[in-house]
Amino acid sequence: MQEGVIINNISNYVLPMLVFVILVYGIIKKVDIYDKFIEGSKESFDLIFTIFPTMLAMIFGVNIFIKSGILDYIYNLFSIFKFIPSEILPMIFLRPISGGATLATLNNIFAKYGPDSISGLISSVIQGSTDTTFYVITLYFGSVGIKKIRYSLYAGLFADVIGIVSAIIVVKFFF
């Protein structure tokens, strides 16, 4: 617990310190900090309007796919791999497509098996070592109007696979 409290305290300091340093440095360099803040902040309106349709499309598509229950069949298919605890399969398949669904799954696993169980540990590391590839791609490319994403999805998913496989191996090795 002690360590957890310390790390949490450190991360509580990071954001305030960042703002503090940026402002102090700005004042030293004689920047009109207030005017610049307003100027930068105004840009967010355009950005939000550009990314809303992309986000809507993504959530709509991903939700229909997940809610249809098709993943349950895929989990059954993959349950033959005995070295992967079956309860973490949703973590693996949801991780690249939905951040919200993954956090909910992680919560379930913690509640049911405990955060220090092997499944809890693997899920924690999967959560920490990968990101929602599909979300990142649609959000970042959508914000600048890129339509031809070329090989980015393959490279992104490949990174996810490596992350997930290493998570399982590293946890089994460490604990």
Add this chain to the structure above:
Amino acid sequence: MINKIWGFFIIVGISVCLLTNKISIINDEILSSGQQALDMIIKLFPVIALWLGIMKIAVTSGLLNKLSNLLSPLLKKLFPEIPKGHESLNYISSNIIANMFGLGSAATPFGLKAMESLQKLNKNKDTATRSMITFLVINTSGVTIIPTTIISMRMMHKSINPTCIIIPCIIATALATIGGVIMDRILARRCNNK
């Protein structure tokens, strides 16, 4: 590509619901997805507005430039196409650093700014450049050193050692990032040869 994946998700989803007699789910989803997207945007909006403001100060004062000088040897290797001193390098390095500290909220606005400035270098405005893809791969593989969200979730569930996952996370993230970048390089080369 996005066309196909998006269509695939929806068509497969609806087909499965039709076959398993769960069509009411689709009805609910059609009505609620809009709301969910709006909720997400509303949560993201103030964070982006705040950080774009703060970031403007850091850009004007030259602080962001200093930061990216720190990472420049690494960035030069990862993004050989970006001209030296280009503003996108500043945003990319801030994004990577914010991600490392688990500051997801700050990382997203930096990332969006990075894409915007990478787009200025792009000749085909609707096609992703190699630098953009490399940047995306680094982002999707996490690069988190302190995974704050998970640690706090583990504490909430009364873990006996909430932080014991930090080292395994760093190893897995590092491998994912390295693997992703290598894959990115291989695919980029193959694309160029075509």
